[in-house]
Amino acid sequence: MTSTTTTTTASTFWLGTSWKMTKTLAEAGDYADELRTAALAGQVPPELRLFVLPPVTALATVRDRLDGAQLDRARLLLGAQNAYPGPEGPVTGEVSMGMVRDAGARMVELGHAERRTLLGETDELIAAKVAAAVSAGLIPLVCVGETAAERDRGDTASVVAGQVRAALGGLGRLAPAELLIAYEPHWAIGAQGRAAAPDDVADGLAVVRQVLAEELPDSTTGVLYGGSVDAGNAADLASGLDVDGLFVGRAAWTAAGLLDLAHRCADAARAHSTTDQVPAIVRKDR
Numbered sequence: 003m004t005s006t007t008t009t010t011t012a013s014t015f016w017l018g019t020s021w022k023m024t025k026t027l028a029e030a031g032d033y034a035d036e037l038r039t040a041a042l043a044g045q046v047p048p049e050l051r052l053f054v055l056p057p058v059t060a061l062a063t064v065r066d067r068l069d070g071a072q073l074d075r076a077r078l079l080l081g082a083q084n085a086y087p088g089p090e091g092p093v094t095g096e097v098s099m100g101m102v103r104d105a106g107a108r109m110v111e112l113g114h115a116e117r118r119t120l121l122g123e124t125d126e127l128i129a130a131k132v133a134a135a136v137s138a139g140l141i142p143l144v145c146v147g148e149t150a151a152e153r154d155r156g157d158t159a160s161v162v163a164g165q166v167r168a169a170l171g172g173l174g175r176l177a178p179a180e181l182l183i184a185y186e187p188h189w190a191i192g193a194q195g196r197a198a199a200p201d202d203v204a205d206g207l208a209v210v211r212q213v214l215a216e217e218l219p220d221s222t223t224g225v226l227y228g229g230s231v232d233a234g235n236a237a238d239l240a241s242g243l244d245v246d247g248l249f250v251g252r253a254a255w256t257a258a259g260l261l262d263l264a265h266r267c268a269d270a271a272r273a274h275s276t277t278d279q280v281p282a283i284v285r286k287d288r
C-alpha cells in the first residue's frame with residue numbers, strides 16, 4: 003500500500019450494517035429510535051462513521067426517525083442496498099439512484115454476494131451502477147469477494163482484483179468524491195458462513211488496495227471487511243488489520259448490536275494506540 007492511495011484520516015473508521023431483506027416499518031422505526039436515543043445520550047463513539055442500509059421500504063422512515071439525533075451527516079450515513087443505473091422511467095420494480103437519494107440515502111451498496119449469486123448480477127451491471135451512483139452524488143459501497151470454489155482453486159487474488167477493476171471500469175472521467183470497497187468473501191457471509199481468518203482478510207484487503215492504488219490514486223477510498231463479523235471478532239479485526247471499517251449483517255440487526263460493535267471497535271483502537279502497533283483506526287495516512 004502506498005501513501006498516495008487514500009486520504010483516510012485518523013477519525014475515519016467505518017462501521018455499518020445492511021439489514022438485507024429484514025424488518026417491518028415498525029421494527030425499522032424502533033431501531034432508529036434506539037440509535038437516536040443512544041446518540042443523544044452520547045453513546046456513539048466519535049471515532050466512528052456509522053452507516054445503516056435499511057431495505058428501501060424503510061429508508062425514509064429511518065431518515066425521519068433519526069432526525070434530530072445530533073449525529074452530523076458525516077458520522078451517520080443512511081444508504082440503500084441497491085439501485086438501478088438509469089434515469090426514472092419504465093423499469094418495473096426498480097428504483098433509481100435519484101429516488102433512493104430522495105428517500106434519504108447518501109450511499110448505495112452495490113454488487114453484494116447475494117445479488118451476484120441469487121440475482122445473477124454481472125460485473126458489467128455493477129460497473130454501470132457504480133458510475134450511476136457517482137453521477138447521482140451517492141457514495142458507492144462496492145462489495146467484492148471470491149466464492150468458496152474460487153478460493154479452493156487459488157483464484158482469490160485474480161477474482162477480487164478483477165471485480166474491483168470491473169466495478170471501476172464504467173467511471174470514465176467520473177471521479178468519485180468518496181468510494182468504499184468491502185472485501186466480503188462469499189463463504190464468510192451469513193448463517194452458513196464462517197468469518198475469514200485474519201491472514202485471509204489481510205490478503206483480500208491488500209488486493210483491493212493494490213487495484214485502488216493503480217486505478218484511483220487520488221480518490222478518498224475506504225476498504226472494509228465483511229462476513230460473519232460479530233462481538234467475538236470485531237475488536238481483533240478492527241485493530242489488527244489494515245482495514246478502514248467493518249461491514250456487518252446479522253450481528254447489527256439490532257441497534258444494541260450495532261452500538262456494542264461500535265464500542266468494541268473504538269475500545270480496540272484506544273487500547274492499541276498506546277502500543278507500538280499502529281492500527282488502521284488511528285493511522286493518519288496510507
Ligand SMILES: O=C(CO)COP(=O)(O)O
Pocket residue numbers: 020114186190191192193195228229230231249250251252253
Ligand atoms: O453480507 C454481509 C454484509 O454485507 C455480512 O453478513 P453477516 O455479517 O450476516 O455474515
